[in-house]
Amino acid sequence: MTETLNERTLLPEHPDQLAEVRRFLDSMASPVEVTILRSAEGEVVALPAEVFEGLRLLAVALAEGKAVTVAPLHTTLTTQEAAELLGMSRPTFVKLLDAAEIPFTRPGRHRRVRLADVLAFREYRRAERAAGLSELTRISEDLGLYDDVPSEPLSRHD
Numbered sequence: 001m002t003e004t005l006n007e008r009t010l011l012p013e014h015p016d017q018l019a020e021v022r023r024f025l026d027s028m029a030s031p032v033e034v035t036i037l038r039s040a041e042g043e044v045v046a047l048p049a050e051v052f053e054g055l056r057l058l059a060v061a062l063a064e065g066k067a068v069t070v071a072p073l074h075t076t077l078t079t080q081e082a083a084e085l086l087g088m089s090r091p092t093f094v095k096l097l098d099a100a101e102i103p104f105t106r107p108g109r110h111r112r113v114r115l116a117d118v119l120a121f122r123e124y125r126r127a128e129r130a131a132g133l134s135e136l137t138r139i140s141e142d143l144g145l146y147d148d149v150p151s152e153p154l155s156r157h158d
Contacts, residue, residue: 012062022063025056073116076105082118096121 012018028035035047047055061068077085082102083093097104097111102121104113140146 011067012065015063015065018059018063022059025052025059028052071115073114073119075115076112077115077118079111079113082113085118086122 035052036044037047038044058068058070079093079097080090083090086093094111096102097113102113102117104111104117106112
């Protein structure tokens with residue numbers, strides 16, 4: 001059976017089985033030996049490490065009740081799809097495109113972005129936020145803000 005991978009969305013439909021698969025795969029998070037897949041007919045194939053890791057990540061997400069879309073990196077997205085992937089509004093995403101933060105094409109009237117470019121931008125932003133947080137922590141430590149002990153315990157008033 002040959003199947004061309006375009007895009008496939010998987011929904012978590014069997015939570016008990018998914019939790020069991022997740023536990024099983026997590027217990028083998030760093031397999032020392034070759035992981036094999038056996039068919040009902042007894043045919044065996046060794047799983048490459050990247051397939052095993054993809055299967056493990058898929059099981060984790062589905063067991064957590066999340067839908068998962070599997071798509072090749074050369075997939076192109078609409079501005080709405082890319083904005084949703086980044087967790088922002090479409091107008092905000094379009095502003096990023098206009099500022100040349102992410103490359104895009106315009107094959108017709110509508111803009112298209114490559115999934116790989118959107119994922120790279122997301123990783124860049126994550127690294128940028130982590131660096132900013134580290135710098136803020138360093139400044140707070142230099143100013144001795146972590147040394148302050150409140151005179152009375154903090155409490156929440158409803």
